[in-house]
Amino acid sequence: MAQGQFTDGIVAGRLAPPDYSANFSDLHPPLDQHEALVESDRCYFCYDAPCMQACPTSIDIPLFIREISTGNPLGAAKTIFDQNILGGMCARVCPTETLCEEACVRETAEGKPVQIGRLQRFATDVAMGAGRQFYQRAADTGKSVAIVGAGPAGLACAHRLSMLGHAVTVLDARPKPGGLNEYGIAAYKTPNGFAQAEVDYITGIGGITIENDKALGRDFSVSGLLEEHDAVFLGMGLAGVNALRAEGEEAHNVENAVDFIATLRQASDLSGIRIGRRVVVVGGGMTAVDAAVQARLLGAEEVTIAYRRGRESMNASAFEQDLAASKGVKIRHWVQPRRVLTEGGEVTGVELEYTSFEDGRLSGTGQTLVIEADQVFKAIGQNFVAAPLNGSGEKIAVEGGRIAVDGEGRTTMPRVWAGGDCVGVGEDLTVSAVAQGRDAAMSIHKALIG
Amino acid sequence: MADIRSDFLGIKSPNPFWLASAPPTDKAYNVVRAFQAGWGGVVWKTLGEEGPPVVNVNGPRYGAIWGADRRLLGLNNIELITDRQLQVNLQEMKQVKRDWPDRAIIASIMVPCEEHAWKAILPLVEETEVDGIELNFGCPHGMSERGMGSAVGQVPEYIEMVARWCKQYTRMPVIVKLTPNITDIRYPARAAKRGGADAVSLINTISSIVSVDLDDFAPQPTIDGKGSHGGYCGPAVKPIALNMVAEIARDPETRGLPISGIGGVTTWRDAAEFMALGAGNVQVCTAAMTYGFKIVQEMITGLSNWMDSKGHQRLEDFIGRATPNVTDWQYLNLNYVTKAHIDQDLCIKCGRCHIACEDTSHQAITNMLDGVRHFEVIEEECVGCNLCVNVCPVQDCITMERLAPGDLDRRTGKVVEPTYANWTTHPNNPMHREAPVQVPEPAE
Numbered sequence A: 001m002a003q004g005q006f007t008d009g010i011v012a013g014r015l016a017p018p019d020y021s022a023n024f025s026d027l028h029p030p031l032d033q034h035e036a037l038v039e040s041d042r043c044y045f046c047y048d049a050p051c052m053q054a055c056p057t058s059i060d061i062p063l064f065i066r067e068i069s070t071g072n073p074l075g076a077a078k079t080i081f082d083q084n085i086l087g088g089m090c091a092r093v094c095p096t097e098t099l100c101e102e103a104c105v106r107e108t109a110e111g112k113p114v115q116i117g118r119l120q121r122f123a124t125d126v127a128m129g130a131g132r133q134f135y136q137r138a139a140d141t142g143k144s145v146a147i148v149g150a151g152p153a154g155l156a157c158a159h160r161l162s163m164l165g166h167a168v169t170v171l172d173a174r175p176k177p178g179g180l181n182e183y184g185i186a187a188y189k190t191p192n193g194f195a196q197a198e199v200d201y202i203t204g205i206g207g208i209t210i211e212n213d214k215a216l217g218r219d220f221s222v223s224g225l226l227e228e229h230d231a232v233f234l235g236m237g238l239a240g241v242n243a244l245r246a247e248g249e250e251a252h253n254v255e256n257a258v259d260f261i262a263t264l265r266q267a268s269d270l271s272g273i274r275i276g277r278r279v280v281v282v283g284g285g286m287t288a289v290d291a292a293v294q295a296r297l298l299g300a301e302e303v304t305i306a307y308r309r310g311r312e313s314m315n316a317s318a319f320e321q322d323l324a325a326s327k328g329v330k331i332r333h334w335v336q337p338r339r340v341l342t343e344g345g346e347v348t349g350v351e352l353e354y355t356s357f358e359d360g361r362l363s364g365t366g367q368t369l370v371i372e373a374d375q376v377f378k379a380i381g382q383n384f385v386a387a388p389l390n391g392s393g394e395k396i397a398v399e400g401g402r403i404a405v406d407g408e409g410r411t412t413m414p415r416v417w418a419g420g421d422c423v424g425v426g427e428d429l430t431v432s433a434v435a436q437g438r439d440a441a442m443s444i445h446k447a448l449i450g
Numbered sequence B: 001m002a003d004i005r006s007d008f009l010g011i012k013s014p015n016p017f018w019l020a021s022a023p024p025t026d027k028a029y030n031v032v033r034a035f036q037a038g039w040g041g042v043v044w045k046t047l048g049e050e051g052p053p054v055v056n057v058n059g060p061r062y063g064a065i066w067g068a069d070r071r072l073l074g075l076n077n078i079e080l081i082t083d084r085q086l087q088v089n090l091q092e093m094k095q096v097k098r099d100w101p102d103r104a105i106i107a108s109i110m111v112p113c114e115e116h117a118w119k120a121i122l123p124l125v126e127e128t129e130v131d132g133i134e135l136n137f138g139c140p141h142g143m144s145e146r147g148m149g150s151a152v153g154q155v156p157e158y159i160e161m162v163a164r165w166c167k168q169y170t171r172m173p174v175i176v177k178l179t180p181n182i183t184d185i186r187y188p189a190r191a192a193k194r195g196g197a198d199a200v201s202l203i204n205t206i207s208s209i210v211s212v213d214l215d216d217f218a219p220q221p222t223i224d225g226k227g228s229h230g231g232y233c234g235p236a237v238k239p240i241a242l243n244m245v246a247e248i249a250r251d252p253e254t255r256g257l258p259i260s261g262i263g264g265v266t267t268w269r270d271a272a273e274f275m276a277l278g279a280g281n282v283q284v285c286t287a288a289m290t291y292g293f294k295i296v297q298e299m300i301t302g303l304s305n306w307m308d309s310k311g312h313q314r315l316e317d318f319i320g321r322a323t324p325n326v327t328d329w330q331y332l333n334l335n336y337v338t339k340a341h342i343d344q345d346l347c348i349k350c351g352r353c354h355i356a357c358e359d360t361s362h363q364a365i366t367n368m369l370d371g372v373r374h375f376e377v378i379e380e381e382c383v384g385c386n387l388c389v390n391v392c393p394v395q396d397c398i399t400m401e402r403l404a405p406g407d408l409d410r411r412t413g414k415v416v417e418p419t420y421a422n423w424t425t426h427p428n429n430p431m432h433r434e435a436p437v438q439v440p441e442p443a444e
């Protein structure tokens, strides 16, 4: 029997079984052939297209859309993959409303951009569905590269290097490859095992070995890798989670949003996941929204996002905020957590303090409110954990909490490159990680081939 | 309220919108629906000789080309004239005319090019009391192989001869429908006039292959692996038809000959353009076949509102008003200088104007200004060709602005002359004359 929304505490199975699959189905359902043709006809084939400039991987968007419109989806897919081998995932998870679609001239013209993301998905689905591999490996160069982290950055780097003829070994601490594609992205953005299917598609080129359950700093070191390989790429993402610095945060039932999401993503049966009746998520980014929305979709009655600044400062895009609202999540602005209230070790609520922006600083007003809660998720940001780099000496410089790199992704340590969330450039997005991984691969290639 | 009642050769109809002879006018059922929808008149689907009617193919008869969003731009057909018994058609025509006395009904006829054949059919048609006849000399496929349709329309002598027979054997007004599948439309029009025809109508369809099936390697529509050329019509043919209408309207030999304008008429605006060039009314086929009969409502209100806004009270107030402004290239004023101008508030920065001008024209539009995406006309380079206006997706965003006499044309470094000067006097013209030849005024 479904527990329903009104059972107190943290329980599994709040919903009836069919509700889970309905709730977690595709957020943006795929375009069918007719829809894709109608939509592709809207593209103006702009010169030096603004959408393309807004894409971190610079996909030739007008060209691939024109290819779709002329009945050539395979050509379209290749145009996409040429720039972004994770074009399938990016089509699903990119916040297009702040990237290509925001820049689309039809957004300027009539507030309705061409649906670039969904068209991209259409084309990549056709190619991946047909198992079509577009790239052949160049002749073996005899060089080998080790990649730490099988997330978007690592995978993009691996594919490009393999294409150029290098042997690639990818090492990842987690049991499955994919990084946050597998463990982080909201379930309704990438349903039906797409993340693993994409990893298989990428490694289908050959020459890439992925070794899971291998953690840098525990099982191997950067200097060790450099003994066996000609170059190393670090795409380790952000392993740490920022603390709330609120009293009582160590209480039982105060969890990291990313851990909750990872558990959810790995669950074979969503009805087995326990969720509170009243949930508070602290934070204002994509992780906060994803945690809050998925809590609602699992049957939580009341879900509140508590964010310490105003709407416009939220890292979650307007689209994401609207999504949260449409799923019944309440977003409270200008409040920061002071205390997690507990009774007998169980969370009962969160005491929040109102904030305001004065003299250029955010500060508490002293006034408080209490929101009842039996589960709290922390989503105030992830951070880079530099410890595993230890043993490499001081050679890999960290700046502003992330690995310092130059324009080509080179770290301060010779033969070591880095990209993705673990470096301090670009936005923390899948597509930026892909761009950095790919570009680092080109730089590595240049260095190895001379 | 403008009066849009039409009088064409004395044939009255509540508006100038007729359906052309084609499937929409194939039988009473369609025609009655058309009249219910508001059409002013119809030219009944072409009648053939008495006896067993022609047969149509039993596979696809149409092919098309499309614009964005699969808007039909051009239609191709391999249909023949009516495939129903002559008597059935005549009975229905008579009944419908009786039921709808205020609407125009014209009988379209195509019989062999022999006097007895025309002499035989005309009294039968006359007996139906329809308003007139249209001689189908236009159909480019199927019938022409049998020595009818465009096979006749391509030989001016035959046109003249058949028109003369018709004038001789009937008192009904005679309209000759012209085929565009000739090099100079004035010849068949002149022949029709010489034969005594009361009017010409044009155009019929243009010989065409609309597409090729790349799996079967056959023209489309494909019938059992083969295809044949068909007749092309719809919005795509409008420019060709407009030109032909203008050619006849301004030809000294045919000037004043009434014209029924046909070819791609889809909106009230298309109709007004045909009429401005000299057509007394218009006929429509493809637009009705694409959208159904209701489109006539848009045509009626559109034409009437436009006339009101311009102060035209009756159709005659604007019919033929554009004809005197159609001239030959050599008479165009070379001292008329324009430059493109981009309205920055309307510009959505798609860059199409830039790349069109940059790659294929005169390198006269920027794409950057101070490192920012910005499209602006470089007057020093702009020849005023209008390409950018045509490729810009935003209406009225790029306009052509005339340089006033006395202004400096920054491309040529010359001051714009206030006078009219054309190619006939241009020094580069090996046959140039001293004084400009003015456009010949049409005789009234």
Ligand SMILES: Cc1cc2nc3c(=O)[nH]c(=O)nc-3n(C[C@H](O)[C@H](O)[C@H](O)COP(=O)(O)OP(=O)(O)OC[C@H]3O[C@@H](n4cnc5c(N)ncnc54)[C@H](O)[C@@H]3O)c2cc1C
Residues within 6 Å of the ligand: A093, A094, A095, A148, A149, A150, A151, A152, A153, A154, A171, A172, A173, A174, A177, A178, A179, A180, A181, A184, A185, A186, A189, A214, A215, A216, A217, A235, A236, A237, A238, A239, A258, A261, A286, A287, A290, A388, A419, A420, A421, A422, A427, A428, A429, A430, A431, A433
């Ligand atoms: C909840 C959530 C939702 C998100 N939603 C979106 C979204 O909708 N759209 C979007 O564009 N972006 C989204 N992002 C951001 C996006 O997921 C990241 O920017 C992207 O995954 C970064 O890729 P990466 O390859 O740098 O790192 P990751 O994807 O984090 O991959 C890093 C990999 O390195 C491995 N690793 C870490 N440390 C070690 C070690 N010591 N040894 C070996 N391996 C190690 C990890 O196991 C992991 O597999 C979201 C992020 C989160 C947390």
Ligand SMILES: Cc1cc2nc3c(=O)[nH]c(=O)nc-3n(C[C@H](O)[C@H](O)[C@H](O)COP(=O)(O)O)c2cc1C
Residues within 6 Å of the ligand: B020, B021, B022, B023, B045, B046, B075, B077, B079, B080, B081, B082, B108, B136, B138, B139, B177, B203, B204, B205, B232, B233, B234, B235, B237, B262, B263, B264, B265, B283, B284, B285, B286, B287
């Ligand atoms: C399917 C079809 C059948 C036609 N049959 C005839 C016909 O029997 N007699 C005729 O005079 N014109 C015929 N036409 C030509 C039309 O009357 C008209 O001249 C032509 O289609 C151009 O007008 P439009 O662009 O409005 O379609 C036919 C056109 C089509 C599409």
Ligand code: SF4
Residues within 6 Å of the ligand: A042, A043, A044, A045, A046, A049, A050, A051, A052, A061, A062, A065, A103, A104, A105, A106, A114, A116, B350
């Ligand atoms: S900006 Fe929009 S219209 Fe222009 S090329 Fe990109 S998707 Fe097409």
Ligand code: SF4
Residues within 6 Å of the ligand: B339, B340, B356, B357, B361, B362, B363, B364, B365, B377, B378, B381, B382, B383, B384, B385, B386, B387, B388, B389
């Ligand atoms: S009018 Fe012609 S030459 Fe002038 S800017 Fe436009 S395209 Fe270029």
Ligand code: SF4
Residues within 6 Å of the ligand: B342, B346, B347, B348, B349, B350, B351, B352, B353, B354, B375, B391, B392, B393, B394, B397, B398
């Ligand atoms: S084509 Fe029109 S909208 Fe596009 S950049 Fe040029 S002026 Fe602007």
